[in-house]
Amino acid sequence: MQEKLGIAIAGMGEMGMVRAVIAKGLPDYELVCVIDPRGTFARLAGKQLGVSHYSSYEKAASSQKFDALIISTPLGSHYELGMKAVRDRKHVLCEKPLAGNSSHAIEMHREATKYGVKTQVGYNWRFHVTFRRAKEILEKGALGELKYVRLMVYKSEVTKPEEKSEKKNREERFGFYGALAVHGLDLLLWFAGKPNSLCAQTTRVFSSELSDLISAVCRFDNGVHGVIDLGWSHHGFVDKDDLSIYLTGTAGSMNVNSDCIETYLEKACEGLPCGDSITYAAEIPYHTEFWFTHRGLSHEMEAFARAVLQGAHTSPSWYDGYLVDRFVETLEESGRSRKTIAPVIEESE
Amino acid sequence: MKLPKVMLGSNPFHAVSYRSSQERKEFRRRFSNAESVYRVMERSAEGGIKGFHSYAKDMEIRAIVRLREKLGDSITVVSILPDIYGAMSRQTGADSQDKNLAKIKMLFKNMPALMSAGMTGNLSPMIDSILKSELAFIRETKPNFILLHGTLADIACVTEQKKLLLLFQDRVRDAGAVPGLTTHNLGTTYRKLRQMDVHFPVIEAPFNPQGFMMQPSVEACLKVREEASDVLFIGKKILAGGSGDPRKGLVYAYREAGVQCTVIGIGSVTEADETFGVAREVLGEEFSYEYDVKET
Numbered sequence: 001m002q003e004k005l006g007i008a009i010a011g012m013g014e015m016g017m018v019r020a021v022i023a024k025g026l027p028d029y030e031l032v033c034v035i036d037p038r039g040t041f042a043r044l045a046g047k048q049l050g051v052s053h054y055s056s057y058e059k060a061a062s063s064q065k066f067d068a069l070i071i072s073t074p075l076g077s078h079y080e081l082g083m084k085a086v087r088d089r090k091h092v093l094c095e096k097p098l099a100g101n102s103s104h105a106i107e108m109h110r111e112a113t114k115y116g117v118k119t120q121v122g123y124n125w126r127f128h129v130t131f132r133r134a135k136e137i138l139e140k141g142a143l144g145e146l147k148y149v150r151l152m153v154y155k156s157e158v159t160k161p162e163e164k165s166e167k168k169n170r171e172e173r174f175g176f177y178g179a180l181a182v183h184g185l186d187l188l189l190w191f192a193g194k195p196n197s198l199c200a201q202t203t204r205v206f207s208s209e210l211s212d213l214i215s216a217v218c219r220f221d222n223g224v225h226g227v228i229d230l231g232w233s234h235h236g237f238v239d240k241d242d243l244s245i246y247l248t249g250t251a252g253s254m255n256v257n258s259d260c261i262e263t264y265l266e267k268a269c270e271g272l273p274c275g276d277s278i279t280y281a282a283e284i285p286y287h288t289e290f291w292f293t294h295r296g297l298s299h300e301m302e303a304f305a306r307a308v309l310q311g312a313h314t315s316p317s318w319y320d321g322y323l324v325d326r327f328v329e330t331l332e333e334s335g336r337s338r339k340t341i342a343p344v345i346e347e348s349e
Numbered sequence: 350m351k352l353p354k355v356m357l358g359s360n361p362f363h364a365v366s367y368r369s370s371q372e373r374k375e376f377r378r379r380f381s382n383a384e385s386v387y388r389v390m391e392r393s394a395e396g397g398i399k400g401f402h403s404y405a406k407d408m409e410i411r412a413i414v415r416l417r418e419k420l421g422d423s424i425t426v427v428s429i430l431p432d433i434y435g436a437m438s439r440q441t442g443a444d445s446q447d448k449n450l451a452k453i454k455m456l457f458k459n460m461p462a463l464m465s466a467g468m469t470g471n472l473s474p475m476i477d478s479i480l481k482s483e484l485a486f487i488r489e490t491k492p493n494f495i496l497l498h499g500t501l502a503d504i505a506c507v508t509e510q511k512k513l514l515l516l517f518q519d520r521v522r523d524a525g526a527v528p529g530l531t532t533h534n535l536g537t538t539y540r541k542l543r544q545m546d547v548h549f550p551v552i553e554a555p556f557n558p559q560g561f562m563m564q565p566s567v568e569a570c571l572k573v574r575e576e577a578s579d580v581l582f583i584g585k586k587i588l589a590g591g592s593g594d595p596r597k598g599l600v601y602a603y604r605e606a607g608v609q610c611t612v613i614g615i616g617s618v619t620e621a622d623e624t625f626g627v628a629r630e631v632l633g634e635e636f637s638y639e640y641d642v643k644e645t
Contacts (some may be wrong), residue, residue, distance in 0.1 A: 025507040025537055048472060049508055243372065259369050282367050282561045282590035290507060290564045291533050292500075 016072035025290025028305035098321025121321035127296025144251025175210030202335025359613035369588030372633030536569035
């Protein structure tokens with residue numbers, strides 16, 4: 001069996017550098033080269049990481065042998081770069097959001113399926129200890145039959161009018177959705193399943209293209225319903241991204257954020273007591289060969305390497321990336337039309 | 350240089366909590382001025398604590414300087430450098446809310462070093478520039494030990510930046526202090542240091558009964574602690590980010606993991622009395638012990 005996954009990383013901005021450092025620290029990876037059209041960034045990263053650097057994917061692919069590509073470039077290039085890589089039979093881990101456009105996203109997923117490569121999208125909160133543990137608790141049936149879910153994502157990112165260039169930059173990055181909300185929406189779909197219908201209210205406080213404040217009521221395929229409350233124009237959320245999910249079922253309820261999991265269970269289950277309990281992130285075992293930042297990035301990259309090297313299933317896959325992109329479109333469409341919408345969801349295959 | 354057995358940490362002073370956003374808010378409110386930081390330091394000193402950790406943050410520095418004025422050379426100051434974001438705002442003097450202006454000023458200020466880094470791929474001049482300004486910023490505290498910040502130490506080790514690690518050591522020695530490093534990845538970091546033939550006499554790493562942040566595994570961290578007989582270990586996160594019992598954490602760190610020293614972040618004078626009281630009970634006469642570190 002192949003022992004190491006040879007990778008190239010495209011985009012040497014902050015996220016690309018973080019990925020590169022983690023790859024250097026994890027034994028499953030061999031960083032082959034880095035790619036960035038900005039010569040200075042590519043040269044600096046290549047030199048610091050001790051690998052070759054290229055100005056384009058094509059130049060890297062024709063000069064170096066690597067199994068997989070990590071796409072850490074701006075959103076606008078995910079589709080083109082992702083399609084090229086899968087057609088070259090490269091496995092691909094792409095940062096979130098997958099395409100910011102569901103038509104492109106499903107096309108990317110289908111092309112990857114056609115070429116038989118593994119794909120993953122960078123929804124790394126799924127690998128954060130508390131959310132991962134919460135998913136296990138839910139799947140063990142500790143809450144009974146899930147009935148209701150509430151997602152809250154608050155941030156104080158855009159709380160005053162900003163310069164035109166900053167606005168443009170935000171729009172290119174998919175606004176609040178791209179900054180954080182898609183992480184929460186991915187978790188929501190992971191916990192509750194595919195959306196069946198939703199009715200959203202959206203407000204553009206300071207942005208011109210996408211919403212700054214979003215609220216919605218939503219129903220999912222399995223009968224679960226819930227509330228979505230998102231915004232980056234809330235004041236006073238300065239120390240951390242505030243992202244939490246509350247779930248209630250026929251046998252208990254659970255509130256989870258990046259610090260802890262609070263549960264109330266009608267009967268003991270999964271090591272959790274009957275009644276109230278709180279489990280802090282620090283109490284949940286998390287071990288990795290190289291830990292870097294709290295959000296589960298190391299485990300996310302370990303999972304991708306394992307999927308490729310051992311043929312395991314990838315999650316979140318590009319299909320999951322498509323679902324989030326489609327969900328965002330539906331929220332915006334419903335907010336604009338002020339109508340309840342049943343989103344058309346393409347099947348995976 | 351003397352390295353005390355038990356030291357006061359500083360995470361609560363800059364609102365770090367692993368428990369909740371409410372606790373982070375409470376720390377921000379409680380430690381909104383140097384006086385409140387000083388009160389916890391002073392009470393800890395009254396309880397027999399001789400070692401004080403400090404980030405290069407204004408309030409902590411003012412509190413430590415005041416403590417130095419009162420207690421002189423009887424205390425040991427352990428600084429963690431660099432605080433990149435702090436260094437940026439100090440270099441630019443910008444309003445921290447105006448991130449774009451801060452970035453532009455920072456770029457302008459470091460233009461020669463940045464141009465050099467961009468053309469050659471060599472980051473050393475830029476890191477050196479940040480280090481020098483940070484060392485000047487903390488000079489008044491007369492630090493005895495200066496540890497390389499965990500995130501930077503981890504990056505430097507896995508990317509095998511031997512030159513940067515040696516540069517850090519040189520600058521720290523020039524400042525009259527003993528160099529060390531903190532890490533969140535003891536197993537990997539120590540292996541890389543050995544491969545690069547770089548030695549730090551002091552290493553600070555997580556040790557707690559829960560195994561919180563002991564990477565890649567509890568066993569690997571304990572093995573490094575056992576093997577590295579030429580290193581003094583400072584156990585951090587011994588209360589597992591505030592979710593562990595102090596007595597269990599202290600017993601584990603000193604008796605099971607066998608670290609020489611520990612550092613504990615304290616959020617109030619009451620907590621200082623309680624936690625350091627437990628440390629005194631656990632350690633007995635050892636509580637006041639200080640290791641003599643020759644390397645300067």
